[in-house]
Amino acid sequence: MIIKDEKSGVKYPLADYELTPDMAIVDVELMINMPKNLTAASGIDALIHAIEAYVSVLASEYTNGLALEAIRLIFKYLPQAYEEGTTNVKAREKMAHASTIAGMAFANAFLxxxxxxxxxxxxxxHIPHGVANALLINEVIRFNAVDNPLKQTAYPQYKYPNVKTRYARIADYLNLGGKTEDEKLELLIKAIDELKEKLDLPKNxxxxxxxxxxxxxxxxxxxxxxxxxxxxxxxxxxxxxxxxxxxxxxxxxxxx
Structure with missing residues (x-):
């Protein structure tokens, strides 16, 4: 949950299991007439939910599969939902599932x-939240994907930095190609850029x-x-x- 301080303008995330729903009603009919810009912003936000959950230090066997499948669905169906949102019920349904699955991943692994x-x-x-994420994700991926970080997070769940390997696994799951982890990292960033271009999102x-x-x-x-x-x-x-x-x-x- 995100709240905004009306006086300072600052947005704060609130995370607590008391805020986690016991049930979600995923009704595609509610999304059929979403404007294209809202489809793009919310869809790319769901993608980044899944990517950040997958590389989070709190990721686990329970969240890994959820994150990867959400990423796959979004790359496949978000452009269709964006272009054909009022007629392509299947694309809307797959995006609704992907968003929910990504939510399940980051509710447990965080962002x-x-x-x-x-x-x-x-x-x-005053930039829409999903768009703001899209503008920053490439820089964050490059920042994270190093073998010798100046400082690791306080409680890493690994013996050594392995985030580049995890980004490479995302590329493998999407069948992007590449032989080395560095090549796979660049192909993942390229795929994200191509997706953002299909959604007519600003480049910077x-x-x-x-x-x-x-x-x-x-x-x-x-x-x-x-x-x-x-x-x-x-x-x-x-x-x-x-x-x-x-x-x-x-x-x-x-x-x-």
Missing amino acids: GVCHSMAHKLGAEH IKEAGVTEKKFYRTLDEMSEQAFDDQCTGANPRYPLIKEIKQMFINAYDAAE
């Missing part, structure tokens, strides 16, 4: 710093309508708030504030 940063970027610059923060002056005026505050966000603790590589700041900067005019 990561991409969501921490998206909470602050979205609140400060600048293209999303944030002026350079306003971005840099709010950068330090966003970085500090993202560091303190509840989602940061489950990220596989523990970020410093200056590293979060650099990811924001990299995402501002990426792909230009």
Whole structure:
């Protein structure tokens, strides 16, 4: 659950098993007439829910399969739901399932710093949450996928950093090809970019309508708030504030 402080404008995630529903009613008819931009934003958000849950330090055998299957469904059916949302009932149904499955994954494995940063970027610059995540995910993947992080998270569930291997497994599950983990990582990022292009999402923060002056005026505050966000603790590589700041900067005019 996300709440927003109306005075400060800051968004806060709240996570507690008391907030977890006992039952979910997944009714495709409620989604048939969703606008295309909402379909794109909510769909890409579900994808990043699954990706962050899969590489989270709290991931487990119970969440791994859920996350991978949600990722597969979203890559296959989100473009169809986006383009044919009012007529393609199957695509809508598969996306409803994928979103729910991804929710089950991150409700147990939690998320990561991409969501921490998206909470602050979205609140400060009025960017839809899913779009904010989409603007940041590539930088977060590259940040996480290193063999020698400056600092690991406080309670890693592994003997050594293995997040690059986990991203590579996502690429394998999607049959993206590649022989080495580095090749698979790049192919995964490429596939995410291609999906975002199909959804007509902005390529960077600048293209999303944030002026350079306003971005840099709010950068330090966003970085500090993202560091303190509840989602940061489950990220596989523990970020410093200056590293979060650099990811924001990299995402501002990426792909230009």
